[in-house]
Amino acid sequence: MTQRGVRRLLALVLALAVVSVLPTVATNVAGGRSGTPAGWTVPVLLGYAAVMVGLLREALRRNDSASGSRGLDVPVWGLVVLGDLALATFPAVSGGTAEDVPWVLSLSPVTVGAGAVAVPSLWGALALTAVHLALRLALQLSGVWTVPTDVMALETIGLVVIAIAVSVAVLAVRGSARQLESARGAAERAAAEAAAAEAVERENSRWDGIVHDDVLASLSLTAHARDEADRERARQAAGRALTSIARETERGPAGSTPVRVPVAVRRIADAVRGQHPQVELVLDPASEHVSDASPGPVAAEPLLPAEALEALQAATVEACRNAVRHGARQGVPPTVRVRVRSTATGNGGAAGRLSVEVRDDGAGFDTRRATPRLGLAVSVRRRAAVVGGRALVRSAPGVGTVVLLSVPLTGSGAPAVGGAVSGIRS
Structure with missing residues (x-):
């Protein structure tokens, strides 16, 4: 009282x-x-x-x-x-x-x-x-x-x-x-402080990811440029970094409107394709022709929060970049496959999770001995964690690497509508 x-x-x-x-x-x-x-x-x-x-x-x-x-x-x-x-x-x-x-x-x-x-x-x-x-x-x-x-x-x-x-x-x-x-x-007061700290953590994570994925990547390409083709790639990467920083500064944090699962799958595929134009994408028919202008969600359809989608997009792109950059064998890039799926959990129509699997057949590494890479720590694991998601990395020398990402869906009801992005080859 x-x-x-x-x-x-x-x-x-x-x-x-x-x-x-x-x-x-x-x-x-x-x-x-x-x-x-x-x-x-x-x-x-x-x-x-x-x-x-x-x-x-x-x-x-x-x-x-x-x-x-x-x-x-x-x-x-x-x-x-x-x-x-x-x-x-x-x-x-x-x-x-x-x-x-x-x-x-x-x-x-x-x-x-x-x-x-x-x-x-x-x-x-x-x-x-x-x-x-x-x-x-x-x-x-x-x-x-x-x-x-x-x-x-x-x-x-x-x-x-x-x-x-x-x-x-x-x-x-x-x-x-x-x-x-x-x-x-x-x-x-504790709830307000926790909410403020969470907002700061998410914003810091977003900018740390941008700095690593775009700025440091362009600097790395510049430092290792050996010929005109390398320098041209470095200039393009620097341009993308500047564009990304300007876009993120104007746009700010992700909006609050959740999206349907097929739309989320399509956006993840577009993000992968935008960073790796040479990859081949095969999408599930449910997501192939979905656009942002598609009808809104129906009752009891699972949805993905906007900030979770942003984090999952960036983490997936970085996992692909790590696979291409570090998984080559004798100069030959590995084959990278990406699979996106949604799964319902529990009874009574629980919302479930949207999961991404990034698998390559590259050189792999010993996860017990290797120092965690900055890309995995900042752009993958941290991005997933701040939105309530999970990031698991499985690898061994000579057998490739698997990165498992998942974030929770909101909403409830109907069986999950999954999409798939498969056969992405670098």
Whole structure:
């Protein structure tokens, strides 16, 4: 329960406490047994009516404005002051010795309970209770109403118990509410910080991948250029790097609109073809003629988040580049095959994952001993990780390399609609 809820609850409880003594007060006043003049009784009753309005208003308040946070103080202290003031002035306005129990005494539990709510400590509640008990003693000594000593002692103990019980309960509830709001605030701050950190990590990963895939690649080609053909390839790579940086700067991070699986497969194939124009692509018919202008997703069709698609595109292209660059045997580039598929997982139409397999029959390497390549660490593994995906690398000397990439799909329902890109040869 929040502190706003605690205030509303306390206001409602105090209002019900006032209502509980109304029958006693009404019986005494209506029966003419109050023993007090109307000029005193009416203002007291009007004061309690005003307090009731304030309590009900606080109990029904929905907003939690700055003024509303202290809106309970006025009616609560009103109960304390009215109860003590009525008890203190009763002997002066009463018509002598009362035959019945004065109705102002029936207000004592409400006054003591309100005092325990009004102050933020048990000692404060006991101090207000002591003031009220002193006024009851004065009434006893005035001769307006007298009771045996043992009865007075029991009533005193009862009021002290009420004050202690109410104070302890209120302090406990308010403390729990503060702890809950503190924990909630900490959780919200942690969530905001985590979201901000995740956004920064994704942006850093995106730019790290661009720097590695385009800028460092062009610099590497330039450094190793031996003839005019090599220099021309280096110039083209540098041009692509500049274009990529300019495009990414203008476009910013990936949009938030998810795409259908066939569209995702087509875009991955286009990305591979754009970086490796010489490759041969064979697409699944479901994805061959799909474009961005194709009809939107149907109900229960799995979708791929835009940022996951961007990461999967870049990681697939880099895996192909690594295969061509590092998998050659005696100067002969390896055969590279890429397969893209979507799979449903679980029961009840779970969304599943979109997976990419990049396989080559090149030289391979020992994954237990080899130092992780920058392309695999930054452009492949890290890109997949920041969007909740996975990247596994399997290789051995002389048997080639397999890179397995997968990212989660969103949506649910229909059997997965898969695409395939096969027979990509460099």
